Amino acid sequence: MAWLHKLSKEDRSILRTVVKQVHMKHFPKEFCTNYEADKLISSLAPSTLDKLEKIGKDYKVDRI
Numbered sequence: 553m554a555w556l557h558k559l560s561k562e563d564r565s566i567l568r569t570v571v572k573q574v575h576m577k578h579f580p581k582e583f584c585t586n587y588e589a590d591k592l593i594s595s596l597a598p599s600t601l602d603k604l605e606k607i608g609k610d611y612k613v614d615r616i
Contacts, residue, residue: 565614566605566608566609566613566614567593568586568590568593569608569614570607570608570613571592571593575592576588576589576592
């Protein structure tokens, strides 16, 4: 999680939204917090994060 602060606010928001909608969609709503999304994001490989960020930007998930 040490490198997570290097992401821009926009990129972090996009990644959180993608992770919550895709990876955490079967979790209880009270578990889907930014903190839990950040923990999941920090466990993913950088190449996977690049793909998730590209998908998030292509589909404009930050505007949903």
